[in-house]
Amino acid sequence: MLDAHHPLDVHRLLKAFEGRPAAVSASAPDPVNLPMIRHWCEAMGDTNPAYTGDDAIAPPAMLQAWTMPGLSGASSARTPAYDELFALLDGAGYTAVVATDCEQEYVRPLRPGDRLTFDTVIETVSPRKTTRLGAGYFITTTMRVRAGGELAGTHRFRILKYAPAPVQPPAPTRPARPRPVINRDNAPFWEGVAAHKLLIQRCTACGTLRFPWLPGCGRCGSPAWGTVEACGSGTVHSYVVVHHPPFPAFDPPYAVALVELAEGVRMISNITGVPYDGVRIGISVELEFIRVDGEWELPVFRARSGGPEGAGE
Ligand code: ZN
DSSP: OOOTTSHHHHHHHHHTTTTOEEEEEEEOSSOOOHHHHHHHHHHHTOOOGGGSSTTOOOOGGGTTGGGOOOTTOTTOOBOHHHHHHHHHHHHTTOOEEEEEEEEEEEOSOOOTTOOEEEEEEEEEEOOOEEOSSEEEEEEEEEEEEEETTEEEEEEEEEEEEEEEOOOOOOOOOOOOOOOOOOOTTTHHHHHHHHTTOOEEEEETTTOOEESSOOSSOTTTOOOOEEEEEOOSEEEEEEEEEEOSSOOTTSOSSEEEEEEEETTSOEEEEEEESSOGGGOOTTOEEEEEEEEETTTEEEEEEEEOTTOGGGOOO
């Protein structure tokens, strides 16, 4: 028994169609005529003078156009064999079709008034092929077009009849954390972070420490500054727990803390080592650096165990 769903059996069934007719002694719906030639040339933008005037010929590439049955298909010359072939493929799940390529040979020019007939043969059916559209079979048909019984040209046409590959939704990827804007006023801070140093700006005119980084001193206005490396100890001065709005790069709820460094300046950061609801004002924290999104690092603060009110369990 042949299994019409097994690819090897399907191919054996398909091979039996090779050489069978897809159209026999079919007649073109219309004789070669100037109006169709003119419409074709307009659509193609082809201004070749050979296709106009009293001695006009038809553009050779119109060969197949003369044989087309039209949208209704009422004058279709298709044989049962071709319909059986399609029914077999549809039944095996190869329900989609796409034209892939065609080759034409022109034996003699076609002129207005020529009455055309044609025969089409199912030439080959390929083994099952996997394509980006899906797996399927290439079917090649060859049409021989005659004018007044004389061969005018051949039209070899190939389609892929395939099972559409399921559309794979892209794997959900977690959006990256927002990146800091690094400019000439704060670049040394981020260079310090990369070296695992938390640098505080210090006004060289009046000695005031400042954080976050700014171009000038808020106390004396001097633009001159140096840096002091934070020792890394701090306490939670205040905090909020963010429930809403959700941001795809973060998992709410989470705590955002205002940490007072031992040097006296305050910095907004994350608290690690304790659940979001374990953060308390006054708990003692220690600087650490975490890597986020696998590529860049941030200074955060780890809750020290044994802080006030039993925080840091
Ligand atoms: Zn100053």
